[in-house]
Amino acid sequence: MEEDQAASSMKTQTVHLLPEEQLVALHHQMVENQASYQHRLQNSQEAQHRQAVLVQKLQAKVLQYRNWCKELETRLEANRGSHPHQWDRKEDRSLEKALIQLEEEQQRCENLAGVNNLLREHLDKANEVNGALREDVSKLIADWTRARDELEHKESEWHKEREFFESYMRTEHDRLFGIWRQVVTLHRYFVEMKTATDRDLSELKAEQARLSGCILVSCLHLSSGTQLLDTNSFEKLTLRGQAQQQQLHIMPKKLDMEKEIYQQAQAIVSLHVKGELAKEDLHNRVIELTALLEQSQKQNEEKEMSMKTLRDTVEILVCYCCEGLQFSSDSIV
Secondary structure (H helix, E strand, O other), X not given: OHXXXXXXXHHHHHHOOOHHHHHHHHHHHHHHHHHHHHHHHHHHHHHHXXXXXXXXXXXXXXXXXXXHHHHHHHHHHHXXXXXXXXXXXXXXXXXXXXXXXXXXXXHHHHHHHHHHHHHHHHHHHHHHHHHHHHHHHHHHHHHHHHHHHHHXXXXXXXXXHHHHHHHHHHHHHHHHHHHHHHHHHHHHHHHHHHHHHHHHHHHHHXXXXXXXXXXXXXXXXXXXXXXXXXXXXXXXHHHHHHHHHHHHHHHHHHHHHHHHHHHHHHHHHHHHHHHHHHHHHHHHHHHHXXXXXXXXXXXXHHHHHHHHHHHHHHHHHHHHHHHHHHHHHHHHO
């Protein structure tokens, strides 16, 4: 009963431990049970050996009594044959005494033979019990060895799974950290590009306003010159050459200004298009990184569920092994 209570208490304590501590506790319990079974088997073998020695001593004693009785009978017959009359006269009492002693020794021999048979029966029963106990111990050792191998295999698989999971978690953490750094870098680049684009647009707007003012001033000068030519025909005739020269001088500047305005407008449009494309690319990149982050979170949840299932399986296996050992110890007791 004390061993059953100790095994049950050890079982209840083992269930609440961590997987590694459960395995160590179960291993210690198995070693203790094996030591107790070996001690019982050794005690049984010693008792069997003592019984065998006692039976041999009793058999030797019985043979000694039988030989002594045969020797007494031989001596009596020899004395009767050699001195019959003298025996009849002098040794009646000795003969009666010897016969009584012979009967007592025969009775003792019969008693010893009965005791010898009884001890032999007990020895046979002890041999049968010892054989059954040896078979049970061998079966229990085989079951314990098989359970230990299974536990070691499960433990090695659990350690491999834990190492793989830890390496996978480290890899995923590094990958997510790298993706997050890329996102931060892209966000910084996007902000810098947006700032530079806004600054360039402001400069282009200022340049466009300045050029528009210059063109307006040139047009006003041109219109004032034309009005002066219309009001004064003489001056028109005299200054026609100067006006033509002025027009020839103004036209290249006007064309250059229009060309520069067109190029600046094209640059503004191209910068706007590039900014929109970069913005769309960054948006797509953010969407992709968000999807990768969600996928990694799902994978982490699946790994946590698989680890929880593996822990439950190990606890169930440990409980099953404890129950098997408890049942084996109860059956042997």
